Amino acid sequence: MNTESTQQTEVGCPPGQLMFKRKWTDTLRVTFRAVIKVKGGLWGGIFISIMLICAIGAQWIAPSDPNAQDIMSRFAAPSRDHFFGTDYLGRDIFSRIVYGCRIAVLVAFGTVTFSSVIGVFLGVVSGYNEGKKLDYFIIWLFDIIRSFPQIILALGIVAVLGPSLFNVVIALAFTAFPFYGRIARAQTLSVKQADYVKAAEAMGLKPFQIIMRHITPNIMAPVIVCLGMDMATMIVWESGLSFLGLGVRPPEASWGIMLRNGYKYMQTSPWMLLWPALAISLAMIAFSLFSEGLRVALDPKERER
Amino acid sequence: MLKYIIKRALWVIPTLLGVLILLFGLTYLMPGDPASAMLGPRATPELVAEINQRMHLDRAMPVRLGYYLAGVVKGDLGTSVWSGHKVSSLLAEALPHTALLALTSLGIAAVIGILLGAFAAVRRNSPIGGCVTIVSLLGVAVPDFVAALLLMLLFCVLVPILPALGAGTPGDPVDILMHLILPATALGIGWVGYLARLTRESMLDVLDSDYIRTSRAFAIPGKTITYRYALKNAVIPSITVIGLGVGKLLGGAVFVEIIFSRPGLGKLIVDSVHARDFPVVQGGILVATLLFVLANLIADISYAFVDPRIQYE
Amino acid sequence: MPEPLLEINNLTLDYNLGDRKMRALDRINFSLGKGEVMGVAGESGCGKSTLALAILRLLPRVAEIKRGEVMFNGRNLLTLTEKEMEHEIRGQKITMIFQNPQNALNPVFKIGTQMTDILRVQDKYQSGGARKKNQDFKQQAIERLKLTGIADPEARISNYPFEFSGGMKQRVMIGMALSSGTSLLLADEATTALDVTIEAQINRLIKELAAKYGTSVLYVTHNLGVLAEMADRIMIMYAGRIFEMGKTDTVFAAPRHPYSAALLESLPSRQVRGRRLLAIPGFVPPLDRLPSGCSFHPRCAFAKDICRKEVPPLIEVDEGHWSACLLDQKRGRKKWQWI
Numbered sequence: 001m002n003t004e005s006t007q008q009t010e011v012g013c014p015p016g017q018l019m020f021k022r023k024w025t026d027t028l029r030v031t032f033r034a035v036i037k038v039k040g041g042l043w044g045g046i047f048i049s050i051m052l053i054c055a056i057g058a059q060w061i062a063p064s065d066p067n068a069q070d071i072m073s074r075f076a077a078p079s080r081d082h083f084f085g086t087d088y089l090g091r092d093i094f095s096r097i098v099y100g101c102r103i104a105v106l107v108a109f110g111t112v113t114f115s116s117v118i119g120v121f122l123g124v125v126s127g128y129n130e131g132k133k134l135d136y137f138i139i140w141l142f143d144i145i146r147s148f149p150q151i152i153l154a155l156g157i158v159a160v161l162g163p164s165l166f167n168v169v170i171a172l173a174f175t176a177f178p179f180y181g182r183i184a185r186a187q188t189l190s191v192k193q194a195d196y197v198k199a200a201e202a203m204g205l206k207p208f209q210i211i212m213r214h215i216t217p218n219i220m221a222p223v224i225v226c227l228g229m230d231m232a233t234m235i236v237w238e239s240g241l242s243f244l245g246l247g248v249r250p251p252e253a254s255w256g257i258m259l260r261n262g263y264k265y266m267q268t269s270p271w272m273l274l275w276p277a278l279a280i281s282l283a284m285i286a287f288s289l290f291s292e293g294l295r296v297a298l299d300p301k302e303r304e305r
Numbered sequence: 306m307l308k309y310i311i312k313r314a315l316w317v318i319p320t321l322l323g324v325l326i327l328l329f330g331l332t333y334l335m336p337g338d339p340a341s342a343m344l345g346p347r348a349t350p351e352l353v354a355e356i357n358q359r360m361h362l363d364r365a366m367p368v369r370l371g372y373y374l375a376g377v378v379k380g381d382l383g384t385s386v387w388s389g390h391k392v393s394s395l396l397a398e399a400l401p402h403t404a405l406l407a408l409t410s411l412g413i414a415a416v417i418g419i420l421l422g423a424f425a426a427v428r429r430n431s432p433i434g435g436c437v438t439i440v441s442l443l444g445v446a447v448p449d450f451v452a453a454l455l456l457m458l459l460f461c462v463l464v465p466i467l468p469a470l471g472a473g474t475p476g477d478p479v480d481i482l483m484h485l486i487l488p489a490t491a492l493g494i495g496w497v498g499y500l501a502r503l504t505r506e507s508m509l510d511v512l513d514s515d516y517i518r519t520s521r522a523f524a525i526p527g528k529t530i531t532y533r534y535a536l537k538n539a540v541i542p543s544i545t546v547i548g549l550g551v552g553k554l555l556g557g558a559v560f561v562e563i564i565f566s567r568p569g570l571g572k573l574i575v576d577s578v579h580a581r582d583f584p585v586v587q588g589g590i591l592v593a594t595l596l597f598v599l600a601n602l603i604a605d606i607s608y609a610f611v612d613p614r615i616q617y618e
Numbered sequence: 619m620p621e622p623l624l625e626i627n628n629l630t631l632d633y634n635l636g637d638r639k640m641r642a643l644d645r646i647n648f649s650l651g652k653g654e655v656m657g658v659a660g661e662s663g664c665g666k667s668t669l670a671l672a673i674l675r676l677l678p679r680v681a682e683i684k685r686g687e688v689m690f691n692g693r694n695l696l697t698l699t700e701k702e703m704e705h706e707i708r709g710q711k712i713t714m715i716f717q718n719p720q721n722a723l724n725p726v727f728k729i730g731t732q733m734t735d736i737l738r739v740q741d742k743y744q745s746g747g748a749r750k751k752n753q754d755f756k757q758q759a760i761e762r763l764k765l766t767g768i769a770d771p772e773a774r775i776s777n778y779p780f781e782f783s784g785g786m787k788q789r790v791m792i793g794m795a796l797s798s799g800t801s802l803l804l805a806d807e808a809t810t811a812l813d814v815t816i817e818a819q820i821n822r823l824i825k826e827l828a829a830k831y832g833t834s835v836l837y838v839t840h841n842l843g844v845l846a847e848m849a850d851r852i853m854i855m856y857a858g859r860i861f862e863m864g865k866t867d868t869v870f871a872a873p874r875h876p877y878s879a880a881l882l883e884s885l886p887s888r889q890v891r892g893r894r895l896l897a898i899p900g901f902v903p904p905l906d907r908l909p910s911g912c913s914f915h916p917r918c919a920f921a922k923d924i925c926r927k928e929v930p931p932l933i934e935v936d937e938g939h940w941s942a943c944l945l946d947q948k949r950g951r952k953k954w955q956w957i
Contacts, residue, residue, distance in 0.1 A: 143316075144323035148594050151556035152574065156590045159578040160334040236448040240560055243450060244575055263454060263564065267462055273454055281446040288445050515721035521676055522716075523709035523736045523794065524743070537726050612726055613778040 034297035041293020047286030054101035064092045066099040066253040078271055085271045093272065097279050099253040104283060107169055107238040108231035114173035115230075116180045120223055123184025124211050130189060139185075142178035150175045151237055158246045168247045172234055183226060187219035194218075221298040228291025232284045239280055255279050313605050317598060324594055328587050329373050333366075335583075356386060382591070383584035385577075392588040395573060400592065403562065403569035407554050409485060410493030415547060418497045419540060422504025426512060426539075427531055437501045444498030450560030453491035457564060460487060470566040488561045492554060500543050508539040541612050548604020552597045623801060623834050624650040624673070629686030631672055633905070640905035642668045642681070644858045647932065650802070655828065655835040657849030657866065659842050659881065663902050665858040666838045667717070670804040673836070674714055675703055691801070705743045709736060713795035717807040719787035723779040729790060730775035733759035736794055744799070762793040766823060785816035789823065796827040803828060803835045810839065821848055843885055846870060851938075854878045857902060857913040860932055864939035874941035877914050912944065920945055 035041040054061055069091055078085040085093050126138035145153070157171035191197060192215065200214050241247035242256025243263075250257050255276040262273030364372070376383065382392035425437045447455065461469035469487075474480045511517060512535055520530050559571030566572070570589055577585035631643040642665050650656050658666045671677050673688055675695065688695040695707065716722045724732055734755040741750060756775065763771035766789040779787060788808060795803055805824060809817040821844060828835050837848055845852050845866060853863040854877065862875040873879040883896035900917040903909060909916050915925040924944055932942040 140319060140323060143320045144327055147320050147324050147598050148590065149552040149555040149597050151553075152559065152571075152590055152593050155559065155574065155578065156328075156331060156586060157334070159581075159586055160331050160583070236451075240448075240450055243560070244563060246575075246578060259451070259454060266454075266458055270458055270462065273458060277447075277451045277455060280448065280451055284448065285442070285446045515716055515718055516724040518676060519716060519722050519791070520724070521708070522674060522714045523739070524704040524707075525709075525735060525739055526704070529735075534724055534727070538724070541726075614725060614780045 031294075031297060035290065035293040037297070040289040041297070044286045044288070044290030044293055047282060048290055051101050051105060051283060051286065054098045055105040058099045058102050061098050064095050066091060066096045067251050085269065085275075093258070093275050096253040096258060097255070097275055100255040100258065100276065100279060103165065103248055103252065103254045104235045104238065106165070107172070108234050108287075110169040111172040111176060111234045112227050112231050114169065115176035116223060116227060118173075119177035119180025120184040120216065120219075122177070123181035124188050124215055124219065126181070127185040127188025128192065128207060128211055128215065130192075138181070142181045145175065145178045146182075148175065151240065154237065154241065155244075155246065158241060163241075163246045163249060165248050165252070168238055168241055171241075172237055176230060176234070179230075180223060180226065183222050184219055187222060188215055191215050191218050225291055225295045225298060228287055228294050232287035232291075235283050235287070236280060239276075309609055310606050314602060317602060321595075321598065324591070324598075325374060325377060326370070328591055329370055331587070332583065359384070377591070382588035385582050385585050387577075387580050387582045387585075392584050395585060396570070396588055396592050399568060399570045399573040399589075402567050403555070403558050403571060405481075406485065406488055406492065406561070406567065406569060407551070407558055410489040411496065411547065411551070411554055413489065414493035414496035415500060415543070418500025419504045419536075419543060421497070422501040422506075423508050423531070423536055423539065425501065425505045426508035429509075434505070437498070437505055440494070441498030441502040444495035447494070449492050449495060449557035450564065452494055453488065453561045453564045456487050456491050471568075484565075484567075488565045488567060491564075492557050492561050496550065496554075500546070503542055503546060504539055507542050508535060511535045511538045514538075537611060541608070544604055544608050544611060548601045548608075551600035551604075555593050555597060621652050622649040623652045623654075623691065624836075625689040626673075627687045627689065629669075629672065629688065630684040631668065631677075631686075632682050632684055633678075633680050634682055635680055635906075638906045641908070642858050642905060643672065645932075646686070646860060648853060648860065648863060650834050650836060652801075653829075653832045653834055654851065655825070655837060655849045657845035657852040658836060658838045658855060659840060659845055659852060660855035661840060661902050663905070664855045666840075666855055667806050668858075669855075670714065670806045670836060670838050673802075673804060674708055674712055675700075676708075676714070710740055710743065710799055712802045712804065713800050714804040714806065715788065715791045715795050715808045718811050719784045719791060720811065722791055723782075723787055725779055728776055728778055729782065730756060730759055733762065733775070733790070733794060740799075762797070763790065765827070766790070766793040768793075784812055785820060788812065788820050792820070792823055792827065796824075796831060796833060798831050800831060800833045803833050804838070805835060806838045807840070808837075809844070810841070817844070824848075842881055854881065857908060858905060859913065859942065860940070861914070861943070862939075862941045863932075864936070864941075868936075868939055874935050874939065874946050875943045876918050876920050876945075878941075912942075 032045075035045065058066075070086065073086055122138050122141075126135045129135045153175045154168075154171040157174060158167055161167040161171065197210060197214050200210050205213075238247055239254065239256030239259060242254040243260045245260065247256055248254040258276040259273060259280075262270075262276060265272055380393060382396070384391055385395060388395075421433065421437055421440075425431075425434045428434070457469055460466055468480075468484050471484060512531075517530060517535055520534055525534070555571070558569060559575060561567070562569040562571040563575055570593060574586055574589035574593075577583075577589065626646055626648055629643055629646040630641070633640040633642050646669065648656075658669065660666055668677070668681070672681075672683065673690075673695065677683075683696060686696075690707070690712070695703070698707070723729070734752065737755045737758050738750075741755070760771045760775055763774065768774055768786060768789055774782075782790065791808075803824070808824070809820050812820060824835065824837075825848060827833070835848075837845065839845060842852075849866050851864065852866050852869055854861045854869070854875065856877055862869060862873060862878045864874075869878060870882065873882055877898075880896055880898045884898065886895060898917055903913060903916070909926075911924075911926045911928055912918070912921070912930050915921040918925065922945060928944060930942045930944045932940050935941045935946060
């Protein structure tokens, strides 16, 4: 652990190169180990792992079909048969929460992948061409999208595209990519000044090669930290859109849809509202703890403390 | 300073132009013929033709864009497909409710958050520090619309002491206030925690800084140091965050207004989305965006007043 | 020796960092005469700055004074109330200028505002708040700036600190710190962060103004070369203890402690060319893991068995010349030859 960190901070040596020469799984392992060493990072990791397990193995974990209706036991309070109770159609809430993990994880990873790939690419290109027309155009593009209140723009896009899981991912990713772009651009501006980039330029490498091999790997740390926090936000917004009836279509088990139903039957069966609310809160805490851990783990200054 | 402000303000123009183009372009994303999409099952050939003509949907794209931009500049945002009212008058009706909600929650959150954070930093080992941690954790863990639902469950269903729905009788300040408490709390609680944590951290940094030590070495009284010297440095990060936060606040207002059934901007947008009343959706998003851009402009300018270094950066 | 202004007796101070306890100052004894300039030298982390901060009681929270007294004009500063310190001592009788002028001034207030705030506080404590106008304080601030040699002070007073260079900021600090009422100036590495040419100017300014007002100076630095010109007497510190103290000329000419000798040996000099400079092996030990006996013994080329066992006391080896080395007496006056 120690040797890696000293290697990476050595002056004049491109840290990204080292990361690439090493197997990427090693890098992942080292980072992960550093994260769970941070107080809270471990708990975040555990929660996220549980979510992932639920998402992948929902059909084995959930005691019953999330969409199986049982008219005889509608609005059942939590009991031994139904840990979390049942909803207005007699569906088992625990099973629906477990299946809800699947949508939450899908949305979180889907949007963040789309938006970070596009955002980082545009940001690096813009930063590399600092001061040129292309740079101004990309900044302009970022600024336009950043001018909208994020969720309201997403709402507008879903409104025209029509509500569906895929459209929600597209809409959320579209509103989020400029934020990655700004980070990537700012990082590129500072990395560009580094000796190893100058050396690569002097050796006659093409801009594309420089961007891909020397700049991008070295600007990822803050982007990755942002990823963690963004996933939490995306889970919330998916729930929000679904809550408004503009996200995932019922009868899919999304936490947002469950909240919507809970809102309707709040007076008689509050557990319909409480369980999905709890699930969202736990997901939020998990991702923010984990991303806080990432921030500390990836920040050399913090690591030395 | 003036140069910075002018430069910052001028940059708004191309951005807003882009915003308008994007909003205009959204109509092209609609699957199929926009007029039938908007009318849905209501569509009859006559209605479709009327909509097409009214919204210039039958014209070429640049011409339509021209009409749209000219309309916006004149303050004409079109008419509602559904009710036939002018979009601008619908927005004018809805806006005060949202503005009241957003300003109340932001104002209260900023004052409480910053003071709580400063206090927690000055009294390092008091229970206030723990409070800040708990409130900020709550703010992270409970997103505004979940908070709204839980508050409603708590104070309208389980312990029914506050009104649940609507914005109160117009002209009755007490009733309006009662209807404001829950939505404003739901919207503001995350900000209290966030700003408190931010202020505490920057305040701790500032209190340990060399220039505060200088003030102490020259016997400046402790209260002056804390609330005149240190606080001005410590609120700098909060100002940017508040500016950017207005976007989140307006977004959060959408959910809160739906949940508490407040006839504001957010509810208007969502209702119009459900009714496929696209001109209203477009106008609503435009107004929300204008508010956000304005808030950021104000934040950046006040930043320049608080932190003199900004001009050269 | 002039009449003493400041007498420090047996001052011992700990830093409590969680479970670690560090002795940052260990039985410090010295006195400083009126109008005298005392240089304090040593490597980083040997307690020089702590000493200066302890006199003004501006120590960080973790510091705890175990025993000793700081007698200033016959009063023990350690037993004064915080209010008495603020009203009579800090910023009036004793002032301090700090290491990094870049951060010493508040970045979001104008220079003039910060200066008039300080002047107003001083005025309030001195004359019990006889009402003066803001304009008077502003005029006073301009005069202070003029004294420190800042060009066009009338205009400069409405600048922000980031519009000043490091040297100019330090001039502002000196202008605030040195006035007719100041009896003692604590200069904590005041010129370390500055260019060499600026450093010389600032040091000259400190010396001039101190002489003008009859102010004593405790000049803390890690640069022995500067002290040769600045100080009447010098004090060499190591790991929280005084190792040697005496007249500047005497210590430079014939150091009695091997550590002082080594420090002098590591100074480049114009007279001797072509000789290798000494680099003292090892580093200052962390204060919570001090070696037994003489804390310098692991790095000392002359260390004997006895150095590992006994803590050397600070004794007067010559008139006005103090040293803390067990081997000194046996070596007599023979100079320490490191190379």
